[in-house]
Amino acid sequence: MSAPVPHGPGSGEASPWVTRWAHLVxxxxxxxxxxxxxxxHARWxxxxxxxxxxxxxxxxAVAALPSPIEGIVADLEDGAWPFEGRRFDAVVVTNYLWRPLMPTLLGALAESGVxxxxxxxxxxxSVGRPRSPAFLLAPGELIELTAGLRVVAYEDGFLEAPERFVQRIVAVREAAxxxxxxxxxxxxxxxxPAG
Incomplete structure (x- = not known):
């Protein structure tokens, strides 16, 4: 039996990567x-x-989100982008990859958005799912996919508990x-300190 995972999709705990960089939002x-x-992450x-x-x-899952979170049900891979014309101060994506969506996600960032x-x-x-190259980033790929943004932090490597290979980035749409x-x-x- 494996030890409980301190964070991850099934734990309810936000990713340390997300919480580490939230101060930029x-x-x-x-x-x-x-x-x-x-x-x-929405709850956090x-x-x-x-x-x-x-x-x-x-x-x-969307129906179970508490107020005041605005929950939207949408198929981001085969449906229309539900946020046309909206901009966000942060776009957070974890454990999800749909390469054709990346330009849309970058376009949804407000000026100074993260x-x-x-x-x-x-x-x-070699350690788990997903196994298909369609859902695994190639070395350096997130850097390429975020061209035009200012990269503040980037990692590409192996993490334990649970074992996983990840790529992660924090990038900012800088003010023109x-x-x-x-x-x-x-x-x-x-x-x-005050005063």
């Missing part, structure tokens, strides 16, 4: 959780005051007319 801003499943962001929209093909993406990579077929270079903190800024 505008406080109180809009977050889109793509292929949300049970909504672990909503509990912390972000306005969250979550989308998944599974109607039962893409937080983590999914399976080549090599994962920024007066000074944006400061994308690599750690959550420490609160400053």
């Amino acid at each position: 505008r406080p109180g801003g809009s977050v889109l959780d793509v292929a949300c499943g049970g909504g672990r 962001f909503a509990r912390r005051g972000w306005r969250v929209t979550a989308v998944d093909v599974d109607a039962a 893409l937080i993406h983590e999914t399976f990579a080549a090599g994962h077929e 007319e920024a007066p000074a270079p944006a400061r994308h903190h690599l750690r959550r800024p420490e609160p400053q």
